[in-house]
Amino acid sequence: MRGARTRRRRNPRFAALCLLLIFAAVGAAVWLWAGRGLPGEGVEVPDYVQADLLTVNPWSRPGTPLEKIDGIVIHYVGNPGTTAKANRNYFESLSSGETETYASSHFIVGLEGEVIQCIPLTEIAYASNIRNEDTVAIEVCHPDETGAFSPAAYQQVVELTAWLCRTFDLDPDTDVIRHYDVTEKLCPLYYVEHPDAWDAFRADVAAEMERQTEVS
Known part of the structure; x- marks a missing residue:
């Protein structure tokens, strides 16, 4: 046809x-x-970090893989005068599910500069809402209601943040943020109410990164 x-x-x-x-x-x-x-797989934390990992549970350590690390989120514990150990134990207590509260952090920096690791760098923490899936969370203890970090805690969180930035190739000017920058929650309180102090913190992180590079 x-x-x-x-x-x-x-x-x-x-x-x-x-x-x-x-x-x-x-x-x-x-x-x-x-x-x-995973980006945190095989990464050894500094000697000053004490690993005291939470048990795997739905409320504070879900065991969900942290498939990328694009930032570091700084928090304050909100409980003046409490220790890093006490806050770690609070996260652990959530595993019972009685309060139906989701909360945790990768690291907690104490008043004397001690650092406790609660969550491996290969897993998410319940700390930063929509940024849980791509950030490392650091909770910092503080001596009073202003939320300002003690000198020892400040120096240690600067050192820890600088190490994380170097390890995961992050820029402190853009990749180190406050909880406030994610949800507008007043956390860490002092560094939300005093933006100049926050700028100084990130500048100190950048300077510490240079120092660590020189001595490595």
Whole structure:
């Protein structure tokens, strides 16, 4: 019939080969992704960090992989005069589910500069709302209701933040943020109410990064 199209026969071998190539490409992509591992995998924390990990539970340590680290979020504990250990134990107590509260942090810096690690760097913490999935959280103890960090705590959180920035190739000017910058919660209180102090903190982190680079 005039104008009719001649149907071409498909080669089943060619179609099978195409499918095989597609499956191979997808498999290779998955293999490459899996081979990359998590950004915090195999990272050894500094000697001044004491690991006291929370038990895996739905409320404070869900065990969800932290697949990327794009920032560091600074918090304050909100309980004047409490220790790093007391705040770590509070996070652990949430595992019972009685209060139905979700909360935790990767690190807690104490009044005397002690540092407790609660969550591995390969897992998320329940600290920074929509930024839980791509940030490391640091809670800092403070001596009074102003929320200002003690000198020892301040120096240690500067050192810890600088180490994290160097380890994960982060810029303190853009990648170190306050909880306030995520949700507008007044946390860490003193550094929300005193933006100049926050700017000075990030400048101190940058200076500490240079110092660590020089001595490494």
